Amino acid sequence: MNKYINESKLLRDIENIDNYINNNEIRIKKYNKGSIIHHESEVCRMVDIVLDGFLRAYNLSENGNETIMFDFNIGSIVGSNLLISDNKVYPFNIFCEKDSIVAHITQSALEELLHDYNFVLKFIESLSKNSIVMNKKIKMYSHKTLRMNLMDYFNQQVKLQNNVEIVLPIKKKDLADYLGVQRQSLFRELKKMKDDKLIKVNGNKIKIL
Numbered sequence: 001m002n003k004y005i006n007e008s009k010l011l012r013d014i015e016n017i018d019n020y021i022n023n024n025e026i027r028i029k030k031y032n033k034g035s036i037i038h039h040e041s042e043v044c045r046m047v048d049i050v051l052d053g054f055l056r057a058y059n060l061s062e063n064g065n066e067t068i069m070f071d072f073n074i075g076s077i078v079g080s081n082l083l084i085s086d087n088k089v090y091p092f093n094i095f096c097e098k099d100s101i102v103a104h105i106t107q108s109a110l111e112e113l114l115h116d117y118n119f120v121l122k123f124i125e126s127l128s129k130n131s132i133v134m135n136k137k138i139k140m141y142s143h144k145t146l147r148m149n150l151m152d153y154f155n156q157q158v159k160l161q162n163n164v165e166i167v168l169p170i171k172k173k174d175l176a177d178y179l180g181v182q183r184q185s186l187f188r189e190l191k192k193m194k195d196d197k198l199i200k201v202n203g204n205k206i207k208i209l
Helices: 002-007 017-022 107-113 117-143 146-161 172-179 183-195
Strands: 026-031 036-038 046-052 055-060 066-072 093-096 100-106 165-167 199-202 205-208
Touching: 002 046, 002 100, 017 026, 046 107, 066 172, 100 107, 146 165, 146 172, 146 183, 146 205, 172 183, 183 199
Parallel strands: none
Antiparallel strands: 026 100, 036 093, 046 100, 055 066, 055 093, 165 205, 199 205
């Protein structure tokens, strides 16, 4: 586990980190793909730092549809806003999208670490990254049509892949969950966009016209 601690911006410079670990105030745990880390309505008692793999927060509607809310990649912090709030209940389920390693930090340990200036700077940086992603997600749900959200997603992939013909990094059903729509709605809109000559679709390849 030392490898993951040494690679973590937040943990690697903590003095006496072995003491925190030995006192069970920082717990490094490995989770298998598909494991539920936190259930919706569970009380938040620790802050989590993703050391490897990535976690996904999703909401399960009454009809059984899943909506992907946020992804937490390596270095992401989970639960920091809940731990210090009056309402400490997780609003979503959080699970491992792939095998993951997570550091769980107790509230008392976090309060001590927040007296360390260097730790605070890195902590705020991680929180800021989380906030940017969340704000994008909120904006996506609040102001845009499905077509606009799809084009935003495709254009983002065009930049990442440096090609107007992109390979979807996730399955289409996962893309529907990510966008918070039913799969039929996604497939219907993709067909309309194809008919309107905005895109070409070939399996998991999308070409932006």
